[in-house]
Amino acid sequence: MARTPTITYDRGTLILHPPPKGKVWVDFATWDDRIEKFRVPAHQYRRLVLALRAEGTELTDKAKEFQEIELVPTRVMEPYLHQQEALEAWKNAGQSGVVVLPTAAGKTYLAQLAMQATQRSTLIMVPTLDLMHQWYAQLVTTFPDVAIGLLGGGSRDRTPILVATYDSAAIHAETLGNQYGLLVFDECHHLPSSFNRVIAEYAIAPYRLGLSATPERTDGKHDDLKLLIGEEVYRKTAAELSGSALAKHDIEQIKVTLSAAERERYDRLIHIRNAFLKEANIYLSSAQGWQRFVGASARSKAGRKAMLAHREAKAIAFGTEGKLRVLGELLARHYPARTLIFTDDNATVYRVSQDFLIPAITHQTPVKERHEILTKFKQGDYKTLVASRVLNEGVDVPDASVAIVLSGTGSTREYIQRLGRILRKGKDPAKRALMYEVIAEDTNEEGVSRRRQGNTAKKAPRQLELVPSRSTYPIPPPAVPRAAEAEEDDNW
Secondary structure, three states, rough: OOOOEEEEOOOOOEEEEEEOOOHHHOOOOOOHOOOOOEEEHHHHHHHHHHHHHHOOOEEOOOOOOOOOOOOOOOOOOOOOHHHHHHHHHHHOOOOOEEEOOOOOOOOHHHHHHHHHOOOEEEEEEEEHHHHHHHHHHHHHOOOOOOOOOEEEOOOOOOOOOEEEEEEHHHOOHHHHHHOOOEEEEEEEHOOOOOOHHHHHHHHOOOOOEEEEOOOOOOOOHHHHHHHHHEEEEEOHHHHHOOOOEEEEEEEEEEEEOOOOHHHHHHHHHHHHHHHHHHOOOOOOOHHHHHHHHHHHOOOHHHHHHHHHHHHHHHHHOOOOHHHHHHHHHHHHOOOOOOOEEEOOOOHHHHHHHHHHHHOOEEOOOOOOHHHHHHHHHHHOOOOOEEOOOOOOOOOOOOOOOOOEEEOOOOOHHHHHHHOOOOOOOOOOOOOEEEEEEEEEEOOOHHHHHHHHHOOOOOOOOOEEOOOOOOOOOOOOOOOOOOOOOOOOOOOO
């Protein structure tokens, strides 16, 4: 009598033995001479099982070790319309896919709704330890009856709900792969890297949710999210949510002029750099061009001189005295509104901190000191903070209404993340946020600004909010709390 085909999990792959009688499984399997059995990539688990079921093949499943869990939240909030739409879109896509929402649009709460809809053991990936602890604190409060653990920062829990850093999850991917039915990838643009992608590839989880404000990657690997998580199922921008889920906002660009001495020095430095680039036939309009410039700077004195000139010119544009004068005027204009100041480099952070007596946060700031600064900012003891890139991602920043960007990269992701820091409504439903972008005129910074705004700076130096009408995008009434209900699933 023929034995029933069985699938088992083996360190990131599936073993299918004995092979089924039909043909559908052949598209998934590869023969392994070492064990003389067929192997199937773990991430193909769902497709394989559904295909065998559709063919009427009886199957013994010994791979699945994730469990059903009962998730009953202690606090239930009415989801915003975009959260409900995103949840429904994700369900309709088989509870797999990527949702793109701006910073402060409630991606964490959307994930909680997805967990309630799935009712399966869940592994949540985040890029930083700060985010890991933020997720943990919120989940412990929301689901107190379920064991919730941490993986990373010295913790190695194995619980029905586990919050892990990408690094730690990747290291333990082989043993985690069959333990969780739902994978939640926060800031999922981190997943397609060569190190992190094994988290998804070694997992059999049939349900997957990716969350990001900007999933696009400069290396093009965001296309891999379709294989690792699923198709993009829903997207909203900050402009589309302005005035409803997010605060109304204005974005204003202010151009400052270099002093005569700064202009002379800047032009001389750019001439040195460009002369070298022309001779070396290098163009900085692409990532490959920049990589070639970096390589050339390490191979010759002329290349090194050009790179130093480039960096000094950049420092002049980013830290011109004109920006500091504008900063002083803006701070006086908006005091005592909570204000965040962003720069691209630590040197400017410390200069602003010293000149204006403003608390500063950089990657060098100790964790306890950073926590104390953010707490006092939240309480109103500090009205203003200045930071470099450390507040872009992975840090829970208290509500602010004004952001002043003195310098930054050409990254659209960074731009959206910084804008998101001031878009939370907090306790003020009529809040109006304002972001200033201060750039040095007639410098390379103008091109950087255009890139990070998606080439909108030329068309609209002052960008006003786009507010959907209440008739098409109503604000949910807060007095009627309810949670999203779970639907029938595929019995995983």
